Amino acid sequence: MIINTNWLKQYTDFDYSYEELGDRLTYLGLEADPVPNPLASIEKIVVGSVSNVREHPDADRLMVCDVFDGKKTRQVICGAPNVKDDIKVPLVLPGCQLPEGKVKKVKIRGVKSEGMIPAEDELGLSDDHSGIIILPDDAEIGQDFRKYYSERFGSNFEIDLTPNRPDCTSHIGVARDLNVLTENELKIPDTDFEEDGDEIEKYVEVNIHDPEACPRYATRIIKNVEVKESPQWLKDRLKSIGLRPINNIVDAANFVLMETGQPLHTFDYDRLNGEEINVRMSEDGEEVITLDGEKRELDDSVLLICDAQQPVAVAGIMGLENSEIIDSTTNLLLESAYFNPARIRYGSKYLGLQTDSSYRFERGVDPENVIYALNRLTNLIVDLANGQVCTGLIDNYPKKIEQPQPKVRFSRINKLIGQDFDPDWVVDKFEKLGCKILDKDKNSVKVESPSWRPDLVREIDYIEEVIRIYGMEKVKSSRTIKIQPDYSRNDRYNFNRVVRDKIASYGYQEVYNNSLFSHEEKDFNLFDLEPVKIKNPLSRDLAYMRTNLSSGLVTTAADNINRKNRDLRFFEIGKVHDLNFDKDNKADEYEHFAMLLTGNLEPVSWKYGQRRTGDFFDLKGDIQGLIQYLTGKEAQFVDSEMTKENYNQIVKIVIEDDILGYICQLNEELLDDQYNVEEQKVFVFEGSLEILYKHFTPEINYQPVASYPAIERDVSILVNTSTRVGDVMELIRNNGGKHLQEVQFYDLYQGENIQENKKSLTFNLIFQNPERTLKDQEIDQQMNIIFNQLKKKVDAKLR
16 A cells, blocks of 8 residues: 555654655565655656636647746647646646657747646656646745655655554554654544534434444434535645545545545435445345446355445445435435455455455454544545534444453563563553553563454564564574474375475476366366365366366476477376365365376487387386385286276276376377377376375385395296286286296287287296295296296286
8 A cells, every 4th residue: 555754744743764764664564665756757847837828829729828937938838628827837848858758849830839738647647638737826936846746745655564464554554553663642633523413313224134244334424515626635635645536525535544544435325225224245146336337246245235225335345336426416324334354355356356445344444443434534524515414323333342352471572582671661562552451560461452453362463563663673693592493293294205206306397286277177087076166266267176186287288398398297296176065165185196298208319319209108117116115015007997088098006905096198189179289199197195105114124135146037928918917917926936026027029920819928037035046946846836827817828
């Protein structure tokens, strides 16, 4: 939000320079960025006085003006509709460099012009081009316009607030915080006015149908107001922070908003139906037209302000067209309320509409400031619009919001900050913050938090205030650490790190994809999870919580391939979700890991010639190695009977009857049609991290290198083409005896000299005993057992 220095000085005294003030606010936690003065680099503009305005002899819409610059009178041609005699204006002299070009002495249709009278947009002050800038009568003729502008409007800071500091969304709030440093008194404007109309209950009744969403709602009625242009001081205040003046009623409400931080709303009372204000939740499918002219459809979770028949405002966000202030308005209903921040935040996000009001309500305004702000606005409207205030106000406040009352220990302050503070100094600063001191002894103080500070709840919040006010830069460094770190072992976190490191060691790069996706991407799901729809999605493409990681990897790979980065190995570890109506949050959460391989396995090299393209078995080998490394177990790779439109081939991976995941090849037509990836095969794996963790063996068992030689035997067999290699390897392992160390499949042959329904498989077997040298007779005996089982189980024949 924008804070103006001249405006700030209405509520507090300070002697800081502009730069010092920015530093002080930043040290207080209110990060203050200077707003550049648009006139800083523009020279040769002075305050001028216009006289003798006459028509251009050869142009219907141009006027010839005499403008006195303090030294001489210059002839200037102007086409603005509001130029006239006896006004003061900025006069841009020849040679001045404006944002749109240099001003020169020129002739316009034969008439000399020695400068220009600018509109606000031509000086970069705003987007307004409706007319020239007209200055107040007290502007000094001939004065440098930059100096005049700076003195009149002051300088601005943009305050970047954290969400826990709603109290500083106003000039009074910033002044209050600044006063903790300066120890000056806060100057709060009076709200005196006379009530001389009928009792307010005669005109309106306020009904709150959802006290949780609207804990407090107050209103006043003002009759016989005159809607007109605001006085210059009010227009200047609003323009100084970039707000456009509209009329005295709306401007007064905006002024109080920026002054107090309390959003207010003004309704045309005569355009309301019935003598009621009803605060209720919207109905699903209900439609409203907001002040910006947009028709908006609501669900059943948006808070509305209604009259006896229809909505008149979206609570805390924006009014509706049917009750806005117009030139003929004579009677007003003023609203000042406290709305539940979560409700306003939801409504703002749902409508995609953030306003100055919603910005404050969704952070939490001061519930005890509701009446002061209402009376302050009433006071201004009486002064500016000659209104007649009905007697009394309606303050519907069913349950008072109680403030926290924490106990703060002085020893705890000193221990955490590492410096000893005088308890009296601490208590004094708490009082300066607006806290009520409930109890105090030599060890602690009990305080009641001020209503405008919703962030002060616990003891630690007040300790943070101590260091914020004292100044973190003043705390001396310590050579010792007085806080003992608390270390707790997290085996699952360590496991994830091991998985991540091992996959990366295979040459895969980790990626992080969005945890939301579109409904179409559910077709990549191999675990039959049901997508969870987001209630208020940011876009159609981010409408569901993801059920798989594969779709994100494929999208990332396609983006790279389409940018000529074709040789890829990616992996991701992340959460997926499944719809579950039995849960309170309607969803289950699982952790998956996924890998993708495509393109060539090594870069171009003079040494190796043609590069080899990665395939299904390369990815399978990486996964097999990962499983062996983490579990010490052999996984089974089984053809899956599952059919998915996005995949050509699916292989299921099983560890001791637990399904770990699936390896797949992407459908090439899908890659071409949806991802513009042509003639490149893409392979993906996705698995359950919970299953892998279940079989994880964190202990590393050392085995010395065997001192005795190994014996290798090859076996070649003929089997039916339907026989799976994995089944044959499992048979060999199960019947190879205790000395069989390794089984490798290394040759497959089909063709000449082999029957059409047969295939030849060749395996290499390694036997070894770490304690002695094996004898050939022992190996022969074990090989016979293997041959007999192969013949019996898979009808194998030796070649």
